[in-house]
Amino acid sequence: MTVHQMPADNTKPAYNYAYLDEQTKRMIRRALLKAVAVPGYQVPFGSREMPLARGWGTGGIQITAALIGPADTLKVIDQGADDTTNAVSIRKFFERTADARTSEATEEATIIQTRHRIPEAPLKSGQVMVYQVPMPEPLRKLEPREAETRKMHAWAEYGLMQVKLYESIARFGEVTTTYDYPVMVNGRYVMSPSPIPKFDNPKMHMSPALQLFGAGREKRIYALPPYTSVKSLDFEDHPFRIQSWSQPCGLCGAADSYLDEVVIDDRGGRMFVCSDSHYCETRRAEGHRGAMLGDAAASGLVEETNP
Amino acid sequence: MTLHVAPAALDLEPAPLLSVANVSRFYGERIGCADVSFDLWPGEVLGIVGESGSGKSTLLRCLAGIDKPDAGEVLFRGGSEPLDIYSVSEQERRRLMRTAWGIVHQNPRDGLRMDVTAGGNVGERLMDRGDRHYGEIRERALDWLQRVEIAGSRIDDRPRQFSGGMQQRLQIARVLVSEPRLVFMDEPTGGLDVSVQARLLDLLRVLVRDLGLAAIIVTHDLAVARLLTDRLMVMKDGKVVEQGLTDQVLDDPHHAYTQLLTSAVLSV
Amino acid sequence: MTTMIQVENVAKTFTLHNQGGARLPVFDNVNFHVEAGEALVLAGASGAGKSSLLRILYGNYRPTSGTIHVTHAGRPVDIVAAVPRTVLDIRRRTLGFVSQFLRVIPRVSTLDIVRDPLLARGATPETATERAKAMLARLNLPERLWNLAPATFSGGEQQRVNIARSFVDPSAIMLIDEPTASLDAANRDVVVELIAEARAAGSAIVGIFHDEAVREKVATRYLDITAFRKA
Numbered sequence: 001m002t003v004h005q006m007p008a009d010n011t012k013p014a015y016n017y018a019y020l021d022e023q024t025k026r027m028i029r030r031a032l033l034k035a036v037a038v039p040g041y042q043v044p045f046g047s048r049e050m051p052l053a054r055g056w057g058t059g060g061i062q063i064t065a066a067l068i069g070p071a072d073t074l075k076v077i078d079q080g081a082d083d084t085t086n087a088v089s090i091r092k093f094f095e096r097t098a099d100a101r102t103s104e105a106t107e108e109a110t111i112i113q114t115r116h117r118i119p120e121a122p123l124k125s126g127q128v129m130v131y132q133v134p135m136p137e138p139l140r141k142l143e144p145r146e147a148e149t150r151k152m153h154a155w156a157e158y159g160l161m162q163v164k165l166y167e168s169i170a171r172f173g174e175v176t177t178t179y180d181y182p183v184m185v186n187g188r189y190v191m192s193p194s195p196i197p198k199f200d201n202p203k204m205h206m207s208p209a210l211q212l213f214g215a216g217r218e219k220r221i222y223a224l225p226p227y228t229s230v231k232s233l234d235f236e237d238h239p240f241r242i243q244s245w246s247q248p249c250g251l252c253g254a255a256d257s258y259l260d261e262v263v264i265d266d267r268g269g270r271m272f273v274c275s276d277s278h279y280c281e282t283r284r285a286e287g288h289r290g291a292m293l294g295d296a297a298a299s300g301l302v303e304e305t306n307p
Numbered sequence: 308m309t310l311h312v313a314p315a316a317l318d319l320e321p322a323p324l325l326s327v328a329n330v331s332r333f334y335g336e337r338i339g340c341a342d343v344s345f346d347l348w349p350g351e352v353l354g355i356v357g358e359s360g361s362g363k364s365t366l367l368r369c370l371a372g373i374d375k376p377d378a379g380e381v382l383f384r385g386g387s388e389p390l391d392i393y394s395v396s397e398q399e400r401r402r403l404m405r406t407a408w409g410i411v412h413q414n415p416r417d418g419l420r421m422d423v424t425a426g427g428n429v430g431e432r433l434m435d436r437g438d439r440h441y442g443e444i445r446e447r448a449l450d451w452l453q454r455v456e457i458a459g460s461r462i463d464d465r466p467r468q469f470s471g472g473m474q475q476r477l478q479i480a481r482v483l484v485s486e487p488r489l490v491f492m493d494e495p496t497g498g499l500d501v502s503v504q505a506r507l508l509d510l511l512r513v514l515v516r517d518l519g520l521a522a523i524i525v526t527h528d529l530a531v532a533r534l535l536t537d538r539l540m541v542m543k544d545g546k547v548v549e550q551g552l553t554d555q556v557l558d559d560p561h562h563a564y565t566q567l568l569t570s571a572v573l574s575v
Numbered sequence: 576m577t578t579m580i581q582v583e584n585v586a587k588t589f590t591l592h593n594q595g596g597a598r599l600p601v602f603d604n605v606n607f608h609v610e611a612g613e614a615l616v617l618a619g620a621s622g623a624g625k626s627s628l629l630r631i632l633y634g635n636y637r638p639t640s641g642t643i644h645v646t647h648a649g650r651p652v653d654i655v656a657a658v659p660r661t662v663l664d665i666r667r668r669t670l671g672f673v674s675q676f677l678r679v680i681p682r683v684s685t686l687d688i689v690r691d692p693l694l695a696r697g698a699t700p701e702t703a704t705e706r707a708k709a710m711l712a713r714l715n716l717p718e719r720l721w722n723l724a725p726a727t728f729s730g731g732e733q734q735r736v737n738i739a740r741s742f743v744d745p746s747a748i749m750l751i752d753e754p755t756a757s758l759d760a761a762n763r764d765v766v767v768e769l770i771a772e773a774r775a776a777g778s779a780i781v782g783i784f785h786d787e788a789v790r791e792k793v794a795t796r797y798l799d800i801t802a803f804r805k806a
Contacts, residue, residue, distance in 0.1 A: 155398040159405075159435030163420075163427045166434065169441055170424055170463050235441040348660050509682050538659045552634065552659040559636040563592030570593065 018065040018098040024048055028066035028221070032212060035223035040185030041153070042136050047219040052089075059214030060113045060132035061090060063221065067128060067212075068094060068111060073101045075109035080117040080258070080275030087115075104278045116179075118200040120257045120279040123209035125226065131194040133215040136222065138182045138192040158190050161233060169238055178243065184231045191222060193230075199242045199258045204230040249274045250292035251302060252283035264301065271296070322384050324349045324489060324521050330369050330379035338545035339365035343379070345540065345550070349488065352515055352522045354536030354553060356529060356568070362545035363525045364493060370523060371410055371491040372400050383407075385488050405435050409482030413494040415474035418481065419466045425452060425477055426462040432485040451480040455510060472503035476510065483514065490515075492524045496531055508534050529569065533557060541565045577646060579748050579779035580609040580632065585641030587624070587631060601627050602803035605641065611747070614770065614780040616794035619801045625783045628800060629750050632781060633672045634662045645670060645748060667695060671746030675753045677725060677737040685711070685728075686721045689739045696744060710739045714765055731757045738766060745773035751782035755789050767792045 016022065024046075031045035050058040068074065074094050078087040082104040090113060094100040103109055106121040113130040123129065139149045142160050152158070161182055168175045175181075181198035185191045193201060194213060204211060204224060211224040224230060234240040248255040250271035257279055259272040271292045274280035284293070284302075296302050323346035332339035340362040347353055355363040368374040370381055372392050383390045385407040392400055404410070412418040419428055429448040430438075438444055449459050455476040457469075466474050475495065482490060495511065496504040512535055515522055526532055532539055532553060539557070540550040541564065549562040560566045585605040591597045601624040609615050617625040630636040632643060634654045644651035647669045654662060654670075666672075686707055693703035711721055714735040720728065725736050734757055741749070751770070755763045763786065770793050774780055784790040 151397070151401075155401065157401070157405075157435065159431055159433075162434035162439070163423060163431050166430055166441065166444065167424060167427050170426055170445070234439075236439050237442050351660055506682070537663055551637075552662055554635050555637055558630070559589075561590070561637070566592050 015097055018068050018094070019051075020048065020062065020065045024062075025066040028062055031221045032063065032066065032223060035212070035221050036210070036225045038189075039224055039228050040189030040191040040222060042220040042222045044219055045221050047216045050216065051093075054217040055134060057086065057090060057113070057115055057132040058216030059218075059221070060115070060130045060216075061093070061214075062216060063130045063212050063214040064094065064111055064113050065098070067130075068098050068100055070099050072110045073103050073108050075103055075106060075112045076114070077112065077117055077119065077276075077278075078115045080260070081277040083277065105282075106278060114196075116195055116197075117258070117275060118196055118203045120254075120274070120276045121282075123203070123207055125208040127209040129207075129209050129211040131196075131211065131213045133192065133194040133213045133220070134217070135180070136192055136213065136215040136218050136220040138180075138190050153189060156188065158184075161190055162235075165233060165235065165238075169235070175234070175238065175240075181240075182233050184233060185224060186229055187231075190233070191230075197243065197258055198232065198240075201230070201232045201240075202242065204228075206230075245272055247272055247291075249280060249283075249290050251290040251296060252280045252288045252293075253290040254280070254283055254288070264296070264299070322389075323347055324351075324384055325370070325523075326380075326382040326384075326389075327370060328380045328382070330366065330376045330381065332365050332369050332374060332376045338362070340369065340376075340542070340545045343540075343547055345547075347489075347521055347523065349521050350519045351538065352520075352524065352536045354532040354539045355523065355525045355542060356527065356532050356539060357542035358527060358568075361542040363527075363542045365545070366542070367491055367493055367523065367525045371408070372404055373410075383489070405432060406485055407488050409485070409487040409490040411475075411478055411482055411490060411492040411495050413497045415466065415471070415478045418478040419474060421467050422465065424463045424465055425457065425469075428466065428477060428481045429484050431481065436485065447484060448480075451484050452477075454514070455480045456506075470503075472499055472507060475499065475507055479511070479514070483518065483520075486518070488521060490520055490522045492522060494526055494528075495524065496526075496528065504531075511535055529557060541568065577611040578608050578651075579611050579646050580607075580781070581642075581644040581651065582607050582632075583642050583644075585631065585638045585643060587627060587636065587638050602800065605800070605803045607798055609748075609779045609781055611777050611779050612774055614774050614782065614793050614795045616790055616797050617781065617783050618797050618799045623801050623804060625800060626752055629672075629752055629781065629783060633670065633750050634666070635672075669747045671741050671749045673738060673741040673749065673751045673754050675734065675756050677733040682724050684722050685716070685725050685736050688725070688736060689743055692740060693744050698744075706743055707739070710743045711736075714739050715762060731759070731762075734758060735762060738769070742769045742773060745769075745776060745778045747777070748779045749773060749781070751780060751784075753783055753785055755784070755786055763789055 027046055031043045035041065035043045047059065048062060050061055052058065074091065076087040076090045078084040081087065091102045095102055106119040109127065111128045111130060112119065115132040137149055139152055139161060142164060143149050143152065165175050168177060177198065179197045180192055180195045181201055183191050183193055183201060193204060206227050206229065208226050210226055213222045232240040245259050249257060249259055251273050254274055257274045257276060260275045261270055262273055263270050325347040328344050330343045331341045343366055355366060357363045369376040375393050381392045383392055426445060426448040429451050430444040433444050433447060449462060452459055452462060457473055457476055466477055469477060496507055499507065508531060524535055536553045538551065539553045540547050541556065541562065543564045549556060549560065549565045556565060557569055560569050582605055586603045587601040589599040589601065617628060619625055627636055631638050638655055642653045643655050644653050645665060647665045652661065652665060654665060689707040689711060690703040693706060716732060716735050720732065725733050738754055755766050758766065767789055770780060782793065784793060
């Protein structure tokens, strides 16, 4: 039994469908519509208290709650993995409060709530990405005054953002920002993509999926409608570049995915594996084998699937 | 004698760069500055002198687009159309302040980003206007650091590692890099040692002349006014009591207050 | 002959507001004119107001009344009523002032000081440098000083720098206040030559010379300003 269903004794359910009351969901949907209408613009919304602390993805959860229906399939990823505590808890939350089907398969999901990653498998039209955002204001570290950052966005005064990139190149020879790398949306607003690696930035550009961003603590919602131009900020002579690795995924051999470094023993042994756990498993199921798959399976780190 | 009546004006320039008409600013009952009018032509350097509290800084803030005056008009002719800086949008005014205008603050901390390197500080206005070539921005920044006598090797140091005089020179480079037509300076040498002041003054004098800048300089130091300015306005209690050619005002002061000011100085 | 300066009904009274409004009348009803190629020497006892009159001609002191037309860019301009930028333009292009003292600008080399007026009037850097060097040599200023700023020079050396700067490209009107005060005989003679050359080239000169021998050699006409003293 899920908590929103009528109990047998016909008293009222403990919670409304998808936890939030309908008025709140309507308010959030209105904010979402405005955000979609002005891509990259941060729309204030009345963020509610949720049954977990702010900073644990309450912005994303509220957006998902406002969107989800019984026909939806929800995927939740945290740092690319479907099986971390936060991802599991959020999935369970919607299973209990919204009767949602959940899946780890990117292709099956209609709503993908995420923290820190965009799946490696290409997104499709009709899918909705929901990003959990801790710090929606890309200018905040440079300009602490909210009134001032609003003016800077209103009049597209983005020189200061460029100064930040300049500083990085001046000190380190390259832009060292590797996640939450600022982007220009639709040639108009500078936007924080949330703390995804800059590796994922190109996936946002002209994506067929609808991308929604929720910051619960900061009470802001913003959006990228499908097929929106998203350009990572750079200099003509220091063009934006994504990370690359010297070796492919140790488990599935993928050379095109974002890799995490994993320490595998206490003798300094390590390997690089896909951060997107579902992508990696799918490839292994298809018969791709990385150089270290045998070792990893032998030590019980992963199950070796036979094609 | 009214200096504005000019039977023999020589039409050196088609129009003043800045026309100020009846600017007044009040703080409740108290007068900040009252009924100030003047024209500033391209390449002219105007000094505003007076004691603390005479209203000179208030006036500068009104002229520079920082504080809206309660009455009066400030007209800037930097582009094709004259611009009433307080009737245009805030957006337009901010754009103006980042491009055609520059403000040099008395305290370099108010005009610099202390956490940003010298190069970034100088390059910001270039990036503001849309420059996106790192190498070119850096080259311009290097050029300007040298023009204000800061070694190129300091380009990646932050201003807090600089002496007061260097910070002030950096602030000047940061403002002048966008080649403004008009620069406002509030006590540019205040708070500096005398020897450091002399170097800064000489630098300002050369830059103002070489770039053909129009400038408005607020100072209580008559020696600074003598060295840098073409014209002077003497302010007392918010009002302009005397104005004219700098050496005229200093050498043959007519108003009682100006006579008091000039006689209070050992030698200017 | 071209009239370069026309002084009409000029009066000057200093009012000292901070000394009980004391009024110091200097002179009244001053009328005279100076032609191109003339050297008018102001005469009168010390304290008669010679320097004040020179400063009024330069636009440095403001007369209490009267007009002073100087011929600037081919037409007469009243320097008393002119706006500051006009006065500055007249000084830049027409009206030079040679004072006893050099106003030392920190850190600017002697050569640059002397080159400056030539550059301001559009000479090429090469020509300007060449003429500046020639002028400094003529005034016997040691070559080792040319690239130094004159702040530490002796009074006579500073004065010669000042004269070099003024005569490297003589103005159409030159106002000269005691230029030879601390010079030796040889350099005094050079200054007399320079003034004569400027006059021959058409400059109008108005000057104050304390040294009688110099005065005699320079003057084409005298103006005793004691006549204008207020009673």
